[in-house]
Amino acid sequence: DAMVIQNPRYQVTQFGKPVTLSCSQTLNHNVMYWYQQKSSQAPKLLFHYYDKDFNNEADTPDNFQSRRPNTSFCFLDIRSPGLGDAAMYLCATSIIRGSGEAFFGQGTRLTVV
Amino acid sequence: AQSVTQLGSHVSVSEGALVLLRCNYSSSVPPYLFWYVQYPNQGLQLLLKYTSAATLVKGINGFEAEFKKSETSFHLTKPSAHMSDAAEYFCAVSDIQGAQKLVFGQGTRLTINP
Numbered sequence: 001d002a003m004v005i006q007n008p009r010y011q012v013t014q015f016g017k018p019v020t021l022s023c024s025q026t027l028n029h030n031v032m033y034w035y036q037q038k039s040s041q042a043p044k045l046l047f048h049y050y051d052k053d054f055n056n057e058a059d060t061p062d063n064f065q066s067r068r069p070n071t072s073f074c075f076l077d078i079r080s081p082g083l084g085d086a087a088m089y090l091c092a093t094s095i096i097r098g099s100g101e102a103f104f105g106q107g108t109r110l111t112v113v
Numbered sequence: 114a115q116s117v118t119q120l121g122s123h124v125s126v127s128e129g130a131l132v133l134l135r136c137n138y139s140s141s142v143p144p145y146l147f148w149y150v151q152y153p154n155q156g157l158q159l160l161l162k163y164t165s166a167a168t169l170v171k172g173i174n175g176f177e178a179e180f181k182k183s184e185t186s187f188h189l190t191k192p193s194a195h196m197s198d199a200a201e202y203f204c205a206v207s208d209i210q211g212a213q214k215l216v217f218g219q220g221t222r223l224t225i226n227p
Contacts, residue, residue, distance in 0.1 A: 006156075031213070096213070101159055105156050
């Protein structure tokens with residue numbers, strides 16, 4: 001089945017140690033998104049790619065970076081994780097000029113120790 | 114800017130009772146509207162979507178929602194709650210142009226009492 005896959009599902013990292021979360025998709029969608037969801041809160045958009053064009057949200061900290069080497073893969077890099085970065089990170093995809101529906105992966109739960 | 118307000122962060126109903134989760138939106142142009150469900154430690158799953166076709170939208174698991182432009186509402190209903198409906202529900206709005214970024218409401222946690 002076509003889908004969005006996030007790896008790993010659970011990630012534990014040390015305070016200040018760089019960490020990378022990965023997302024792959026078999027839907028061939030041209031837009032990929034990264035959302036951060038803290039406990040009992042709504043998902044918050046960090047950035048998105050429209051094909052290779054990177055779009056950062058205005059309030060996304062510089063500590064968060066992203067790479068999209070090809071259509072299928074997208075990575076979230078956290079350069080120096082702090083305790084406040086512990087959250088669920090959700091990757092999603094969609095088609096421009098489609099119905100606006102986003103397809104989500106299962107998420108990666110990040111713990112910072 | 115678009116926004117979504119979900120009335121009630123927690124809703125509790127008895128098994129077999131009507132489920133009503135409220136969502137109001139703010140948008141300067143006709144939007145796309147969505148309801149997503151999230152189970153613990155899972156991603157978001159689409160329940161249903163409104164994209165300017167029929168105003169009454171039917172989704173998965175027996176849920177439906179009605180788009181009411183005059184009330185700027187998109188409330189989610191299910192006639193008879195099941196224990197498996199216990200989850201977090203998010204209403205979301207997106208532009209019909211551009212990157213179609215989703216803006217989520219704060220979520221409603223639905224609890225089903227036996």
